[in-house]
């Protein structure tokens with residue numbers, strides 16, 4: 446049965462628009478800076494046309510694919526997006542139930558407004574993966590990873606495109622703040638809670654964002670990246686959560702290597718004096734990273750774990766972060782990187798033994814001016830050479846977009862904002878509607894293109910609209 450008010454994702458977007466308050470709408474829909482990467486993520490799909498084949502028996506179409514050891518009903522999943530209770534009071538639980546009923550894998554953001562355990566329970570046997578922001582205070586990440594493992598998550602997707610937080614001007618102007626009745630559920634008991642008013646979600650101090658964004662430093666209440674030394678940045682970490690240090694190796698990523706040696710050789714580390722009464726520096730070296738950002742000192746984020754204070758982590762590196770994460774995830778959970786957009790990094794990812802790659806630019810919310818993900822996809826696919834699966838997200842607004850991404854070599858896609866629109870429209874039913882639209886469109890596209898199984902979808906079914914590409 447159709448919802449006659451909503452037969453397309455574009456209509457879903459419009460219906461959701463009316464149902465969200467301005468802060469939520471802006472937060473969900475915005476891209477970084479001028480939003481060109483966000484819009485190009487979408488328009489990139491219209492550069493391609495499908496070359497349909499005819500007179501093939503397509504009476505039996507199989508849209509399923511295997512992903513994370515599970516049969517997914519269509520080759521896309523729900524991308525992890527933070528704070529879903531902003532859209533609907535059932536938040537991530539509604540999304541999980543919709544995914545379960547449609548047989549679609551769900552990615553849960555670290556910064557969800559429901560706990561990962563509750564989401565796992567709502568998902569029953571349907572598989573979930575956990576998106577991870579690896580915090581500078583690894584103790585928090587360790588706990589989260591262990592909880593995900595226990596709750597049966599199949600993989601962690603380490604978001605790697607957020608060493609600093611992208612500049613989102615509406616978010617700043619709106620002074621984005623998570624409403625008091627919501628919480629960043631996975632961390633409610635963690636971080637120092639000293640009764641500050643920025644107890645959840647964003648810090649409220651957006652004014653300081655304007656002045657600190659470019660420095661990515663300073664005020665701990667900045668909406669911008671307020672990040673710290675990684676536990677291994679200095680050499681004094683002695684906690685049980687000390688990261689495993691991988692043996693230094695020849696690595697093509699020269700720039701990162703130089704940066705870290707510069708940081709480590711800082712002769713005058715100056716810990717930042719905190720204004721807070723209690724800080725959680727005991728597990729961190731008392732060393733700032735002078736010179737890392739325009740000569741400004743950084744200091745570890747303290748206080749409640751919020752998206753705006755803790756998500757970005759400029760200290761992540763291939764050499765340290767991936768081995769640490771792999772060892773922590775153990776054999777139970779796969780380790781993926783989400784946010785790779787070049788052949789070089791895809792090669793490094795394979796070199797460091799990740800289980801898969803998500804080509805992503807965070808839905809255009811991080812580096813504006815970055816290549817549309819569909820345009821970045823072919824070089825990544827070529828570099829990976831089928832050694833690990835390659836997924837893609839960003840700008841998928843129709844089932845035929847999934848078809849095009851697969852034809853360009855992706856194994857699987859992830860869909861972000863449309864799911865949030867479904868959630869805002871009608872909670873679980875709205876997410877189911879969103880998934881159903883995309884699934885139906887994809888199936889129809891397969892049939893009309895003359896394809897009966899997903900693995901048949903290849904470059905032969907696609908051409909550039911200008912016909913220059915192939």
Ligand code: FNR
Nearest residue numbers: 473524525526527554604807808839840860861862
């Ligand atoms: C995101 N995304 C995201 N990614 C991530 O790794 N961790 C997160 O917490 C979030 N949160 C988040 C919130 C909102 C409101 C949006 C729109 C996006 C990025 C997300 O996983 C995905 O990469 C993009 O949403 C894909 O682009 P589309 O499908 O939204 O165009």
